[in-house]
Amino acid sequence: MASEEMEQLVRREYKDGFVTDIESDTLPPGLDENTIAFISKKKGEPEWMLEWRLDAYRQWLKMEAPSWAHLDYPPIDYQSISYFSAPKRPEDRPQSLDEVDPKLLETYEKLGIPLHERAALAGVAVDAVFDSVSVATTFKKQLGEAGVIFCSISEAIRDYPELIKQYLGTVVPVADNYFAALNSAVFTDGSFVFVPEGVTCPMELSTYFRINAANTGQFERTLIICESRAQVSYLEGCTAPMRDENQLHAAVVELVALDDAYIKYSTVQNWYPGDENGVGGIYNFVTKRGDCRGDRSRISWTQVETGSAITWKYPSCVLRGKDSIGEFYSVAVTNGRQQADTGTKMIHIGEGTRSYIVAKGISAGRSDQSYRGLVKIGPRAKGARNFTQCDSLLIGDKCGAHTFPYQEIGNSTATIEHEATTSKIGEDQLFYCQSRGISEEDAVSMIVNGFCKDVFQELPMEFAVEAEALLNVTLEGAVG
Amino acid sequence: MLQVKDLHVTVEGNEILKGLTLTINAGEVHAIMGPNGAGKSTLSAVIAGKDGYEVTQGTVTFEGKDVLEMEIEERAQAGLLLGFQYPVEIPGVKNIYLLKSALNAQRVARGEGEMPAPEFMKLVKEKLGYMKMDASFLQRAVNEGFSGGEKKRNEILQMLVLQPKLAMLDEIDSGLDIDAMKVVADGVNSLRAEDRAILLVTHYQRLLDYIVPDQVHVLVDGRIVKTGDAELAKQLEANGYEGIEESVA
Numbered sequence: 058m059a060s061e062e063m064e065q066l067v068r069r070e071y072k073d074g075f076v077t078d079i080e081s082d083t084l085p086p087g088l089d090e091n092t093i094a095f096i097s098k099k100k101g102e103p104e105w106m107l108e109w110r111l112d113a114y115r116q117w118l119k120m121e122a123p124s125w126a127h128l129d130y131p132p133i134d135y136q137s138i139s140y141f142s143a144p145k146r147p148e149d150r151p152q153s154l155d156e157v158d159p160k161l162l163e164t165y166e167k168l169g170i171p172l173h174e175r176a177a178l179a180g181v182a183v184d185a186v187f188d189s190v191s192v193a194t195t196f197k198k199q200l201g202e203a204g205v206i207f208c209s210i211s212e213a214i215r216d217y218p219e220l221i222k223q224y225l226g227t228v229v230p231v232a233d234n235y236f237a238a239l240n241s242a243v244f245t246d247g248s249f250v251f252v253p254e255g256v257t258c259p260m261e262l263s264t265y266f267r268i269n270a271a272n273t274g275q276f277e278r279t280l281i282i283c284e285s286r287a288q289v290s291y292l293e294g295c296t297a298p299m300r301d302e303n304q305l306h307a308a309v310v311e312l313v314a315l316d317d318a319y320i321k322y323s324t325v326q327n328w329y330p331g332d333e334n335g336v337g338g339i340y341n342f343v344t345k346r347g348d349c350r351g352d353r354s355r356i357s358w359t360q361v362e363t364g365s366a367i368t369w370k371y372p373s374c375v376l377r378g379k380d381s382i383g384e385f386y387s388v389a390v391t392n393g394r395q396q397a398d399t400g401t402k403m404i405h406i407g408e409g410t411r412s413y414i415v416a417k418g419i420s421a422g423r424s425d426q427s428y429r430g431l432v433k434i435g436p437r438a439k440g441a442r443n444f445t446q447c448d449s450l451l452i453g454d455k456c457g458a459h460t461f462p463y464q465e466i467g468n469s470t471a472t473i474e475h476e477a478t479t480s481k482i483g484e485d486q487l488f489y490c491q492s493r494g495i496s497e498e499d500a501v502s503m504i505v506n507g508f509c510k511d512v513f514q515e516l517p518m519e520f521a522v523e524a525e526a527l528l529n530v531t532l533e534g535a536v537g
Numbered sequence: 538m539l540q541v542k543d544l545h546v547t548v549e550g551n552e553i554l555k556g557l558t559l560t561i562n563a564g565e566v567h568a569i570m571g572p573n574g575a576g577k578s579t580l581s582a583v584i585a586g587k588d589g590y591e592v593t594q595g596t597v598t599f600e601g602k603d604v605l606e607m608e609i610e611e612r613a614q615a616g617l618l619l620g621f622q623y624p625v626e627i628p629g630v631k632n633i634y635l636l637k638s639a640l641n642a643q644r645v646a647r648g649e650g651e652m653p654a655p656e657f658m659k660l661v662k663e664k665l666g667y668m669k670m671d672a673s674f675l676q677r678a679v680n681e682g683f684s685g686g687e688k689k690r691n692e693i694l695q696m697l698v699l700q701p702k703l704a705m706l707d708e709i710d711s712g713l714d715i716d717a718m719k720v721v722a723d724g725v726n727s728l729r730a731e732d733r734a735i736l737l738v739t740h741y742q743r744l745l746d747y748i749v750p751d752q753v754h755v756l757v758d759g760r761i762v763k764t765g766d767a768e769l770a771k772q773l774e775a776n777g778y779e780g781i782e783e784s785v786a
Contacts (some may be wrong), residue, residue, distance in 0.1 A: 507629025
């Protein structure tokens with residue numbers, strides 16, 4: 058075929074692409090501008106949103122996947138992924154828990170997941186998501202009275218276009234990085250939170266979300282805005298291993314805190330890590346960034362990362378406002394063949410800004426884990442301070458832990474403290490506990506939980522209890 | 538209660554114990570003394586099940602059961618408890634949590650069920666008082682930032698709470714000043730009972746002024762070369778181990 062003809066064909070396809078069968082629920086694999094137009098139309102988005110997505114896509118085409126991370130995985134074929142699939146129809150899903158993998162159910166049992174949530178997490182077709190609907194309605198009413206907006210990002214694009222235009226992509230620009238650009242082009246859902254001036258969100262945004270989260274797509278987009286003196290605590294994820302057929306996950310989370318605002322964002326991530334050979338696990342490439350835009354604002358990231366075959370994730374804070382505070386508390390656990398490259402970035406721009414980093418990495422099995430952290434102090438950040446503590450714990454002798462701290466100090470009034478330790482889970486500690494009558498498995502979990510205590514105490518109470526249980530399940534059989 | 542017969546133990550290819558035989562009955566307090574490197578700590582470590590010690594010959598039985606076949610935690614559950622010379626630090630794990638986990642693990646293994654929390658707290662507070670320890674100890678991480686004396690007291694506190702049948706104390710007096718030693722000795726003495734035995738491993742005689750043993754064994758070069766009563770320890774203090782070694786040779 059002559060290249061001219063080819064070009065024509067391509068152009069025609071592009072032109073005709075917009076009439077793709079909108080009734081269909083799932084797109085065939087492949088990514089081009091038609092795909093994006095389809096998603097945008099499916100979501101009932103305005104024209105400007107489509108343009109925004111297309112702009113991201115065109116920039117993405119010119120970018121290359123990052124290769125600097127300490128990760129090893131085959132190249133991803135972006136044309137082999139389906140970018141839009143509606144949730145499975147009820148008749149295609151397991152009809153009851155009896156049809157679900159007993160191993161999965163056993164894990165739920167160990168984690169203490171409430172009975173009524175297990176079905177939803179396992180993907181069972183349940184009528185109207187049980188009692189959570191009424192719970193959700195009650196929550197919505199309570200939030201509405203406080204003036205808090207909490208809805209899906211798709212709803213927000215339709216119902217609050219001014220807020221979206223004002224804030225979306227202002228923390229993580231569309232072309233920030235390869236995965237963020239991809240997400241900007243093809244995101245299908247996520248959450249939107251807006252807390253108006255002076256309001257403290259009357260509840261932790263969690264329980265309701267947890268159930269709905271089970272069906273969130275692979276390209277999640279979250280935007281949280283706290284106006285002056287507003288506060289919110291947001292919990293993402295779930296301790297239960299979630300069923301998901303999508304291997305690639307590339308989420309973007311943007312947080313904006315204005316003067317004196319406080320956003321606390323907690324994550325428990327437990328995606329499927331793959332089998333013992335690492336086959337079938339989820340690739341998790343996430344861009345999370347908080348913008349302390351206002352003076353004395355504060356953004357706190359707390360994360361417990363136990364799942365995924367590959368994790369690439371650096372929740373960061375841009376400390377723009379005077380005396381603003383950024384915090385990062387992290388526990389990352391890898392077992393089996395998991396790989397994680399995670400850490401944070403603290404960008405100090407404003408005067409008197411402070412940041413705290415406490416990162417705990419636990420490697421077991423044949424897993425490999427890296428902490429990567431950047432502390433950057435700009436020339437105007439007079440009197441900025443950072444404290445970093447970075448501890449690695451190794452279980453067994455086939456795993457690895459690496460630490461890559463970067464510091465860029467642009468003025469002489471800054472104070473930076475860095476502490477790092479790497480230890481092998483002590484034979485002596487294990488022997489000590491066992492010689493008191495405690496089994497090896499319980500001893501390991503006791504020691505590991507102790508190691509993570511500084512981070513767990515930053516989690517909301519309920520989450521902390523779940524996180525401990527999760528750690529124990531994750532590390533089952535890691536020793537011996 | 539405990540019978541050690543012709544025990545040979547190798548560590549990294551070196552034979553440390555070379556045919557040790559020892560019998561301890563309920564109600565007795567035994568002291569094992571000897572020069573550095575004689576194998577004193579090896580004996581208690583092997584009985585407790587520490588890794589890296591290879592038994593090449595001999596047997597250890599406790600109440601008729603083969604100790605060497607048991608898992609580490611099973612030995613503790615059966616009533617064998619080792620007090621460490623150098624107790625290890627466990628950051629982030631509260632002392633009270635370790636105590637409770639250990640006690641309940643042992644009780645559950647014995648089919649007694651977990652101890653109700655109020656009863657447990659009452660027990661611990663009583664024992665704390667005995668060891669002249671402040672309640673704040675319970676909330677601190679296990680041995681973290683403890684002084685030498687505090688660590689030793691903490692070991693005895695565990696003994697008092699866990700109530701083993703055979704308490705083995707490895708150099709429990711090392712690094713203690715005289716006041717701390719008295720508190721530790723009082724704690725150990727309070728453990729003395731008809732149905733319980735105590736095995737003290739020590740380098741110095743002075744501990745035995747406070748905890749008077751029924752039998753003293755002198756361990757030299759992997760074997761017990763002499764056994765006597767508390768008087769033997771005093772002789773050792775006066776003449777040193779060399780005198781014994783010479784008399785044996």
